[in-house]
Amino acid sequence: MGFKVIILAAGKGTRFKSELPKVLHKILGKPMLWYVVKSAEEAGAEEIIVVIGHKKDLVEEFIERENLNVKTVVQEEQLGTGHAVLCAEERLKDYSGKVVILNGDTPLVKPEDIKNLTSIDSDMVVLTGETENPHGYGRVVRKGGEVLKIVEEKDATDEEKKIREINSGIYAFKAKLLFEALKSLKNDNAQDEYYLTDVLKIFKEKDLKVTAIKTEDFNSIMGVNNRYELSVAERILSERILKNHQLNGVTIHNPESCYIEPEVRIGKDTEIFGPVYIKGKTFIGERCTIGAFTEIVDSTIEDDAEVKTHCHVEKAHLKKGASAGPFSRLREGTVIETGAKTGSFVETKKAHLKKGAKANHLTYLGDCTIGENTNIGAGTITCNYDGYNKWRTEIGKNVFVGSNTLFIAPVNVGDNAITAAGSVITKDVPENTLAIARAKQVNLEGRAEKIRERNKRKKK
Numbered sequence: 001m002g003f004k005v006i007i008l009a010a011g012k013g014t015r016f017k018s019e020l021p022k023v024l025h026k027i028l029g030k031p032m033l034w035y036v037v038k039s040a041e042e043a044g045a046e047e048i049i050v051v052i053g054h055k056k057d058l059v060e061e062f063i064e065r066e067n068l069n070v071k072t073v074v075q076e077e078q079l080g081t082g083h084a085v086l087c088a089e090e091r092l093k094d095y096s097g098k099v100v101i102l103n104g105d106t107p108l109v110k111p112e113d114i115k116n117l118t119s120i121d122s123d124m125v126v127l128t129g130e131t132e133n134p135h136g137y138g139r140v141v142r143k144g145g146e147v148l149k150i151v152e153e154k155d156a157t158d159e160e161k162k163i164r165e166i167n168s169g170i171y172a173f174k175a176k177l178l179f180e181a182l183k184s185l186k187n188d189n190a191q192d193e194y195y196l197t198d199v200l201k202i203f204k205e206k207d208l209k210v211t212a213i214k215t216e217d218f219n220s221i222m223g224v225n226n227r228y229e230l231s232v233a234e235r236i237l238s239e240r241i242l243k244n245h246q247l248n249g250v251t252i253h254n255p256e257s258c259y260i261e262p263e264v265r266i267g268k269d270t271e272i273f274g275p276v277y278i279k280g281k282t283f284i285g286e287r288c289t290i291g292a293f294t295e296i297v298d299s300t301i302e303d304d305a306e307v308k309t310h311c312h313v314e315k316a317h318l319k320k321g322a323s324a325g326p327f328s329r330l331r332e333g334t335v336i337e338t339g340a341k342t343g344s345f346v347e348t349k350k351a352h353l354k355k356g357a358k359a360n361h362l363t364y365l366g367d368c369t370i371g372e373n374t375n376i377g378a379g380t381i382t383c384n385y386d387g388y389n390k391w392r393t394e395i396g397k398n399v400f401v402g403s404n405t406l407f408i409a410p411v412n413v414g415d416n417a418i419t420a421a422g423s424v425i426t427k428d429v430p431e432n433t434l435a436i437a438r439a440k441q442v443n444l445e446g447r448a449e450k451i452r453e454r455n456k457r458k459k460k
């Protein structure tokens with residue numbers, strides 16, 4: 001059965017003590033709201049309406065940036081969760097199916113839970129859960145087995161505060177009945193708010209069918225109201241993500257220290273050594289190795305490639321069987337082809353290392369092409385920036401670049417050329433040519449001795 005979703009995201013989130021609206025606080029690189037939207041999508045929502053209010057421009061900006069397929073409605077004043085839902089009525093006025101309410105601050109909600117709620121034949125279904133520490137949540141008051149009402153922490157009697165069954169804030173309603181009931185809400189409570197939770201009592205009074213189902217997994221309904229809870233949610237989500245990779249065939253060592261964001265994809269038989277940070281839209285193929293103390297952002301690592309320890313890789317592309325590190329920094333636009341490698345203290349930016357090219361030590365390669373099987377000696381620098389513009393260095397195949405060569409770009413080096421160590425290359429080097437661009441060595445016999453004596457005399 002189809003259903004639509006309303007996500008409540010207009011609140012300020014006072015307990016976060018932040019300039020940023022609560023639902024934009026991030027878990028593993030994505031705002032909480034993102035997770036709620038994705039879960040609703042995955043559950044099969046026909047339409048998702050997000051109620052925004054506090055700093056709504058920021059929330060809208062985020063929705064646009066992420067290209068989320070949702071509509072927004074504005075709650076000008078935050079008068080409570082019931083009032084927030086009512087703000088979506090106009091959008092749903094011709095809709096008589098089921099509507100699911102989700103909270104923007106319940107990011108761990110699973111698609112299965114949402115689907116489950118909508119499959120139950122009832123006028124209202126509320127998802128509940130049991131916890132040792134119910135503090136802050138609305139309590140589910142039952143008599144016999146039957147649900148009577150939900151009472152907020154601030155309005156609860158001491159007796160009610162002892163109840164450990166709590167309201168998740170996640171419900172499925174028949175839309176028409178919900179909006180009708182919302183109109184008779186009152187705000188005569190400790191917070192002077194229009195509580196969505198009071199709809200339950202109204203439904204009961206009208207003899208409508210109310211069902212409460214308890215989730216098996218309390219974590220999936222945890223509310224995140226402050227930064228401590230944010231970190232707890234992040235740990236839970238992280239564990240879910242890692243487990244998912246592990247069950248898909250990825251070996252993860254030291255998993256407690258692995259930070260892997262939700263959009264990362266990893267192929268089977270890849271081995272990851274924590275601590276690592278793998279972020280954004282990063283795709284890692286099969287049989288790769290990712291070493292410890294490495295951070296990879298928005299990059300593609302193809303099958304059989306290796307990123308050794310202590311690397312920073314951002315917007316780079318390692319092709320099949322390529323290798324980087326230890327201690328490589330690969331920046332945007334770097335492409336390392338099969339059999340090519342960068343070693344320790346090598347920084348690259350918009351550098352294309354073709355098949356079998358090697359830069360093993362202490363090098364900066366920016367805005368350049370390094371041809372097949374070319375070897376870059378230690379200390380090589382492409383001087384790509386003149387203070388105004390960036391220029392390219394094009395190096396051909398099978399070139400031997402001597403240690404400490406500087407390429408003053410723009411400059412081209414032909415296939416099979418050699419540059420002598422310590423050369424400052426300012427002019428193109430034709431193919432098969434040796435370029436030496438350094439002062440000639442002079443040997444002055446006996447002069448070392450004289451200099452020592454002179455310096456000794458000068459010494460005070």
Ligand code: UD1
Nearest residue numbers: 008009010011078079080081084104105137138167169223
């Ligand atoms: C709410 C429930 C509580 C439940 C808990 C679960 C009510 C009255 N209480 O409490 O029973 O146990 O969630 O996490 O519903 N919001 C708006 N507009 C408003 C007020 C809130 O959009 O005027 C949004 C918030 O941005 C948030 C969500 O609604 O995403 C829940 O609001 P919050 O203030 O966090 O409610 P809780 O006190 O946690």
Ligand code: CA
Nearest residue numbers: 105223224225
């Ligand atoms: Ca909350």
